[in-house]
Amino acid sequence: MLGRSSRIAMVVEDRCRPSKCGLQCRKRCPVNATGCQCIEITASSKLSLISEDLCIGCAICVKVCPFNAIQIINLPSSLDKRRHIGTGRIRSSSTDFLFQILAMFWAWVGTNGIGKTTALQILAGILKPNLGNFIDAPSWDEIFRYFRGSELHKYFTRLVGDNMKATMKPQYVDNIRKSVKGKVGDLLNTVDERQVKDTLCDFLELNKVMDQDVSGLSGGELQRFAIAARAMKEADIYIFDEPSCYLDVKQRLKAAQAIRSLLQPKSYVIVVEHDLSILDYLSDYICCLYGTPGAYGVVTLPSSIREGINIFLNGFIPTENLRFREEKLTFRVTESTRGENRGSDTPMLQLSCHDQNKT
Template structure:
């Protein structure tokens, strides 16, 4: 297929004052007298003169340069570009009245940029320094987007739930109730607070809210505005599965009145919520392409297979596969840790944990509502906290490695220095193959920890946890801020690590797909959030998932094509059939 060439220079990574400028020195075009690469304060590459030799890419010590060949069909169809040699986006999703439209794709391929354009936060420049609206209208003439863009210029109102809700306490000071009161333009604040279970949060200062409370607050504020279109960027981060389903129902109700577009990585929620889905693909931080709308099941399955038939494009070297494996309870080896029933009281909250054990090579999944003590449970097992009666005795020979739920750092240390300090063997072929390459850590090695995004920091924290020499590993919400591919790779890495090294792993997470992919057994948490939590002893996957899903009142089935789990539509024939048999978890 004929290609045209784009050059992308990462402005943050390019540091001409710290390198020998070999990208400019060795470029054959520059050496012949033409200025294909020019270094001023940052490198600038002429895409017209670039011959695609790749020398500058290989010579750059900071991996700041990417040269990519794209099909000629995309040439001239740029929607937005972030400056000379910056990230470029092709195509846009289309909001549809009366429907929820989903946007699914890897991090860094333009999903948030698309939301910003459609919500009027940024004006598309068509890949140039600037474009006027007449040029933009001409570009989209004959498409469904033309009328939408014209209405955007005419002043339609949009409401946006941003991707990173952690910034809310920095830009708003005061009680959550006051924030919602300012946002409420439709007079439904009490109804929204009830549906999103915010009663215990609205009288508190925004600074003191948890991640899950901030997320629901941001969703409520977005949906309380009187807008013509609603855009929600990553609605499930920090939410437990109960809250995710409540949020999905509220968004579904809003879509009956006004168009809604959501960006989401939780396939279970996207599958249950969206009517149509656009896929984004490309090279993260280099370019992104957004496809035409597809039916949600067809779109998700094409994304997982990595091949888009309508576009005749392969977006991934290999498909994302959901393996159907039999539980290994009978095959598990010796007990690594046995813990008695224990109790923990903390700031008015009480956790009552049943006793249990974890075997060698086993992955124990932990599920349940937020604020029922899951993080407290793993902190006690990790030795970060002590139970009330000191029943959990510390075996000095049992070494543990713990990845906390919330990851924050202001360290100037580079990722390479940080990981090397944990395990000097990190740069060997084994660790590169098993950890660094699958989670794309190699491209982060020269970056400072404090400069990483939430998803990048999460990937580094997962690898750091598994690099430590320990017998027992505890990971609290490893899927947070990760896209679908990264979650799948994380699941594969954790399971392979447990099997190959005979290590034992506890994993707390709200992504049912991830828990289903990696767990041998399950611990189910129940209780009254914020007041009392009760944990089960480890259960078989069937017993544990049946108990968990029955509390949620949802049922699972497997997709015939990809074998991925799917949530049955509530009150559908299959949903009623499985509930009547008490089989909430899929059966064969």
Template sequence: MANFKRGKDKNIDKEAKIIIIDHEKCKPKTTVYDYLVSKSKLCPKECIILKDKKIEISENCCMVCFNSAKRSPGNAVSVVKLPTNLQTNVTYCYGKNSFKIHGLPTPQPGTVLGLLGINGIGKSTALNILSGKLLPNFGNIDKDVPTKKDIIKYYRGSELQNYFNKIYNKKTKVCVKPQNIFKYVTKYKGQNIQDLINKIDQRNKKDEICEKLQISHLFERNIEDLSGGELQRLIIAFTVMSDADVYFFDECSSFLDVKQRLVVNDIIRGLIDPINWNSDNKAKSKYIIVVEHDLAILDYVSDYIQCLYGKPSVYGVVSNKINVNNGINEFMEGYIRSENVKFRPYELSFKNSLSLESKILDSKQKQIYPKMTKHYESSGFKINIEEGHFHNNEIICLMGENGSGKTTFINLLSQSLSNLSYSHKQQHLENEYSKINLTVEEYMEQKINKSLGDKNFKFMVLNPLNINSIKDIRVCDLSGGQLQRLAITICLGTPAYLYLIDEPSAGLDCEQRVIVSKVIQKWLIEYLNRTCFLIEHDFLMTSTIADTIIVFEGQPGIECKANKPICLKDGFNKFLKNLNVTFRRDPNNFRPRINKKNSTKDREQKLANEYFLFD
């Protein structure tokens, strides 16, 4: 039997380190400043540099200067490890010069573990290993491939030893809600939904779960007739109706509105509630892992967090398990404190830096759209739109449940303001892009050639969205996230007066969502001084860039009303009051956080009629 060793080999994996200086504590006439100035004179190389009364330390400084800086008095200087492409402690490698993952998430029975990381960093690989579909090879591709006994022995002394022992001895049943729901349901094509539910329901909970997820009216349909949101809720129902010991939920919020996301969260949390199993021990034995890019939802559903960092499609590293609030904040900061690793050179923040009150709105640029009504005879749905107005230099966000007519509003708006040019990013992209056989670069040259020659467009849009990394891929071969970035680029690169953007966060990871928010704000508002109508269910994106809100009310799919635009605070409060949910802001990075139902904070905010707390 091969001898597999756990942990890093420091003789092979040399850690990259950098020195971080707190310049507020390292000013002239301070002890640390004088100390570093004296050390800078002892080395012939430019390791410690004094520039404009500011200390800088070269990343390539010699070991003598590095150790001298590390021993600086006070706490103004700190040493931080950088993530490196490790050679040891490999959990799984797909092949020579292929992606590899270091470490694994560690689920704990009776709790919900959240996984947080960008696309291509190994989350799906980790789930495949934990579900037993993929066996860890510890980097041994061709020879000495570990057996199941080797794997259990490898994790001896850790929580994963008991976990894999149950998985490999078939004492544990695993149920997975997959990321790609459209591919998953191809095996059920042509089958009736009610028949499928009756077949899958092992917990005798179908009536309760279908009512909560509002899918009872779909029973007479076949599975291929469902929309994205309906299909997502159905597959979640399939998962939670299964009597399993381990539940994995991979990106449940896609295609769902805020209300539906909160309902799904409560259903997932219910899997570890003894009431739903009629047994305290049974509930405490359930393992649950959730992969989610909506940080407000991940924060709300999880007990613990494990972050994944590294280089997409090259390698991923799984961090240690940590409290959910600290874990998300450390991911936002780009610095894992317990491991002293800085994996991103910048922090992510959700502060709305361009509130409407701070902008100068010219009344001459005010545009009015008329009162409108649309009635669909086939479905019977009716939407009534109040008269409203907008200005240049403004982002108007449309907030409402699925089926309330937001996309219809966008279409009617473009028709009623036919004298104004507009650029429209559609919600569903597959039909438009799936048949395009050109490369991304060729397609962009065809669509937005003029903008490609603009150095500001390159700096403010192309570079942040990392379009250069996909320019040689054919459009029809793009993944969901890559296709979303291309569609956003095409929309922003099309000269127009109005920009109509429908769900730009779909398919994007949490980091890309922040970047897209900043790109829309900087390019359309700060640089072009244009107007943007945005449909978005991710509260983090909405709270970051929205200036005014149009709230949709009524019965989705039957009759709804689009109110006139109101200020950000009033709009959020009105929408959340309808949902009976309160949000607060994290003091460190301003991300919205959902208050637990009936918590002290929840009751206080409802009493004060403040359903969303701003800065």
């Protein structure tokens, strides 16, 4: 139940149907046979609830579930002593270190579903950490006690006490059309706390859409609108989740420059991005996230730009002697047969995956 044991038990809510499966997971569980309640059905949610502290990792419940609703994931032993943030399944070795240094630009990179957005929403104050308790949400006093003695304790204390303001650009800018109504110019006027609207709109090429309604903007225009709106805010921590989506190369560089300009002597800027070239252009340090998509994620210690990108591509963390991906990503410039057939001598850039054991 609580994400503090050596394994994680995942129950997919839209697949779990206790009324139609005969409760095979509960009946066949060897721990339940001893009288302990490792698997039980909650009356409120009517779903199978698995105690991760009691689970022995036999995976019998995974095999007998007719709806494939259960997944048991064993965690690396090196994670046992790390603090939990997020939903209790995001474990971090870098967040404390991150908030010890001001005026640095931090970038996070990792596969989809690994918990990047969830962690950012917690740091922005949008979500509340539950420390792995999926039934009763802890109070802020409990959260403060859990992080006592760490930089995150100071961070959450300031965030909750309104002594620090955070602003976050959402990942899915398409949703802006549903939640925000009005003309672009009028909306930007209401958020221009730093009095930089004219400069930013000119730099991000938004002047031509100032009289348009937000609902009529294209994907790229929505992205630039969202970046400008967050950059106009007066905040202590700026968070941008995938700011390069929908943008062409020129627009990505301009967006990166606008975001980089937010870095001040007493502020944080954190960006999640999949475009490695933009990360290289933007960041001072990179944190890689690894784990099992949809289950748990781990934030590594920060690395320099070159080292961090190489860690992500290689799928290997040298400082921890930990491999989090079996294949490494390599880039090769090769002469293409297709190019020769077209009469072109231009080499093609190819991305290939290699089994580390064979290289």
